[in-house]
Structure formats: structure tokens, C-alpha cells
Amino acid sequence: xxxxxxxxxxxxxxxxxxxxxxxxxxxxxxxxxxxxxxxxxxxxxxxxxxxxxxxxxxxxxxxxxxxxxxxxxxxxxxxxxxxxxxxxxxxxxxxxxxxxxxxxxxxxxxxxxxxxxxxxxxxxxxxxxxxxxxxxxxxxxxxxxxxxxxxxxxxxxxxxxxxxxxxxxxxxx
Numbered sequence: 001x002x003x004x005x006x007x008x009x010x011x012x013x014x015x016x017x018x019x020x021x022x023x024x025x026x027x028x029x030x031x032x033x034x035x036x037x038x039x040x041x042x043x044x045x046x047x048x049x050x051x052x053x054x055x056x057x058x059x060x061x062x063x064x065x066x067x068x069x070x071x072x073x074x075x076x077x078x079x080x081x082x083x084x085x086x087x088x089x090x091x092x093x094x095x096x097x098x099x100x101x102x103x104x105x106x107x108x109x110x111x112x113x114x115x116x117x118x119x120x121x122x123x124x125x126x127x128x129x130x131x132x133x134x135x136x137x138x139x140x141x142x143x144x145x146x147x148x149x150x151x152x153x154x155x156x157x158x159x160x161x162x163x164x165x166x167x168x169x170x171x172x173x
Contacts, residue, residue, distance in 0.1 A: 083147040087128035090137025098137035125158035140170035
């Protein structure tokens with residue numbers, strides 16, 4: 001299935017498209033800790049397993065990571081191997097930033113890159129989160145933050161380069 005077809009499944013209907021899968025994997029924790037994780041995929045006929053663990057944090061973060069992994073699939077694995085952090089970003093209805101910042105409307109495939117130095121919580125950073133409920137915005141996107149990435153706290157990461165990978169239903173509105 002090509003990437004254009006995946007977008008149809010995410011935003012369109014899935015009538016007459018059946019499939020499911022299940023995966024299980026061991027993972028590693030950042031900070032300190034070790035754990036097991038799992039993931040699943042359905043709707044377009046292939047399963048995907050993802051493992052992760054944390055020494056601290058919430059179950060919501062692990063759930064959000066599993067959601068991200070099920071949507072971006074193999075590309076997500078390749079991005080993580082390159083040091084990217086996959087997370088969520090919320091925007092206004094028109095695709096512009098809802099939590100500060102500026103610029104043109106974002107869409108799938110948009111790559112933003114700003115000059116350094118990286119300074120989280122300022123205009124010198126592009127942000128993302130694993131706790132999208134803590135931020136405002138009508139639209140919800142899955143993004144990749146490329147190294148260097150600073151983990152400001154559990155609800156916020158920052159980088160100088162961000163790619164919009166997918167838009168997902170915003171279940172936080």
C-alpha cells in the first residue's frame with residue numbers, strides 16, 4: 001500500500017478494508033528504567049509491534065507512543081534509529097501554531113528548520129509533546145523532531161527541525 005493510501009485510511013472510511021495484527025517487543029527506557037511494550041494495527045491489514053519502557057512517567061505517554069507507532073509504522077522505526085523523537089503537535093484550525101510561534105499553515109510533509117542555538121520555550125525552538133491534552137489547538141499532528149532534541153519535561157520536547165508526518169483525529173477537543 002503506498003503512503004497516499006494510508007492517508008485515505010486515516011481520514012476516510014475503512015469499509016471493505018479489514019485487517020488486524022498484533023506485535024510485541026521489548027524496548028528501552030530513556031532517563032532510567034526498563035520495560036516491555038506492545039502495539040497493534042488495524043484497518044489496513046497489517047500489524048505492528050512496538051516496545052518501550054520508562055523508569056518514570058505516565059501510562060498516557062506510553063499509550064500515545066503506541067498510537068504514533070501504529071500510524072507512522074516502518075518510517076517511524078527508521079526515524080527513531082536516526083535519533084528522531086516522534087510526538088504530537090497541535091495547531092489552530094488553519095494549520096498555524098496554536099501555542100505561540102508563527103509562519104504559514106502546516107500540512108503533511110512540511111519540514112521546518114530554524115537556525116540555532118536551540119533555546120526551548122522561545123522562538124528558537126520547534127516544539128512537540130507526548131501529552132497533547134496539555135496544549136491547545138483544534139488539529140492534532142504527528143511530528144518528528146530531529147536531533148538535537150531537548151526534553152524540556154514530560155509534556156514538551158524541542159528541536160531545530162520538525163517534520164509533519166501525519167494528521168490524526170483530535171480526540172482532545
